[in-house]
Amino acid sequence: MKYKLGDFVRFVDEKMEGFVTRIIDEQMIGVTGEDDFEIPVLASKVTYIHGYHPAEATKSTSTADEKPVTPGEFVQKGVYIGVVTDARASSVVHFHLINETSFQLLATLTTDKQQTFKGEFAGVIAPKSTENMYSAQLADLQVWPKFIFSVLFSTKQNIEPPAPLAVHEKFKAKDFSTTKKNIPLLNQPGWLIRLDEPELVIDAQKLKESFFETPTEKIVIEKPVSEVDLHIEKLRDDYQFLSSSEIMEIQLAHFHKALDAAIVHQLPDITFIHGAGNGTLRNELHKQLGRHKKVQTFMDARKEKFGYGATKVLLK
Template identity: 25%
Template structure:
């Protein structure tokens, strides 16, 4: 039996079911579960247990066609078509607040080792979010869930079993913020989530929150409040934090260093002590500040000819920002990957002279 809007369905490969409230595309439908949550599901994984009323379905189809035709006729050809998912006649609210989180909600908070974890995408923003969540294996992305998340809503995107949690899981979230009215644009997200099992087994990682009735482990993907705080970090404060980390090394006999090549380690634990409470954006800002300070010092030096900046591999964000800064602000400097034998893929060499 074909799946249509209004059908009562059961999930083929999971417990529970709900009512189909929208057909997203040829392969996917949006199901409102019996618990009241809205989640996308493959049509091939839905079993119809109660068909929709034919009269209601036909009426809805006719109304949709009439609305679409009316909108098409009254819209000027030069007008921009804003991306919408439903209720296009209702304008989105104003405001430029972003707050996008990944949340892990345990089924058994008292026994995390044996618990399953419901993974939610939480949009506490004034924006709609078009998202794609994927599993990452050897740089290949396999979609888990995708759709458009309305402001102030959340969606269950994956249920992690104890077997899932027993191994390191790498996922990637891509997200685009938009409205159906003129809006201030934000950079799209490309966020890698490396889910270490230890993090889900530590009770202290689960906190009280505004989104769920029980404690949850929440990872912040984007937040305008956090970014506003980062902007208030002055260059002076960053320099002072770096200075606190830099302490005189004990005097010992070492081989004569190569004074022509200076090595700078940009790993955050080498720059400041209290870094564990910093967000990824704050860490990146400190690392780039250290990079520029060291590079400017090397340029002024009369002996340093080359500098090796150790940035590690990670998700490639720091290396990308370094090369972008070199190309835009220091276009006359030549740079390349440092020796693979010594640094692997985790360092960049800059030629000063």
């Protein structure tokens, strides 16, 4: 496949043009025009529009252009992945390796999709520069492969390079649910993921002293409401990007938090609204309530109001 996401193309047989927003297979691509409608088309039926350069494209400085930096000014930390949306095709996101250090980076990106590995990028990123490594459809986040980032550090100066980085990342919807921030060097809004996390330094003396300190703050647990709605749209704004297993995990975590708070505040009962659906969440709640030591009994709550979509829990 010679085309990649974000390429600007023109139809051979029609007066239409747009951006590649989906790679369907080796022969088919999806092209989105000004009307934001994606059209599947054979790759052989479109052609590049020469002279167009995406705003996201950045050029790396040649390895021979490394400028001397005094040891005091040499920056050793600051390797990130910046994820930004395409300026013209908002459904497409681009992954940029951002090098804020004074090292040259020898970087690769390999994708792992169910043990099928593919080299997506290999190159040199100059100090204080960026490089576009990969592009993807944000709507396909649930089926994105695992990303394997590898980075080596290099400099002609008399400075010891840090250990190579090998970061394995499986992105989830929650990684893109936060507010966008301005990405350094790109000067575009997006999401920033740090690859060279600062090392955790443990002060043994302070750790020893902490064992003998009296807690100064008391943990305050808020009193829960009498009816707790576990529908995922009530708990998360980005629920449409979550898988069924992630949804269940979030709902159960909220259930346990509310149940524990009800026990702490010695409430006589609490009702969980889980909906009828296919009964998966209801069955899981009943299974966990059945073996909880602080639960006296539980039952369907007010069938005239909830049907079989809520459970009332009586506490000891």
